[in-house]
Amino acid sequence: DGGITQSPKYLFRKEGQNVTLSCEQNLNHDAMYWYRQDPGQGLRLIYYSQIVNDFQKGDIAEGYSVSREKKESFPLTVTSAQKNPTAFYLCASSMWNSFMNTEAFFGQGTRLTVV
């Protein structure tokens, strides 16, 4: 089954702790993205990556970090520096070239709650 998998589905974190959200895809996509969605809100871009070992900050990168050591994997770490981390996190991937992109496939999302 080809697709994009996020884990875990639900995550609870104590204040002051770092936590890492997993995102894996077997679609052979070059581009991967992390978005944050707050209740009743749109999707805000945290980080994106177009190629292995390279990634760029999105609109709300502060308090987050990523890595792209493999084409298939794009984990997101929510650090203790993120002041309001409780949200729904969505990972996506797509084919990409410098002219345009194709449709993005999303994972099921991870709902992070700080307790």
Add this chain to the structure above:
Amino acid sequence: GQQVMQIPQYQHVQEGEDFTTYCNSSTTLSNIQWYKQRPGGHPVFLIQLVKSGEVKKQKRLTFQFGEAKKNSSLHITATQTTDVGTYFCAGFGANNLFFGTGTRLTVIP
């Protein structure tokens, strides 16, 4: 960063009524995509528009891309309860995919 605004933010319609959501970008877009997110779910791709003035139809859904490639619309004819969800437009620019603010559609049976 690049911004894509959508209006309205919320829309309640009686089943059978039509629905339209509008998307406006601050910059010219190379293409525009539309996604639907059901309550509790993740966004699912609906369609991509590339050409200036392009119009595409999917059954009761009609998508348009503006002549200047800075705006787009999604029109649903005779809504059904299965149309419930949030509709997002998304633009590709500066090598990333950025989403509009979304329109949440509620259909009253």
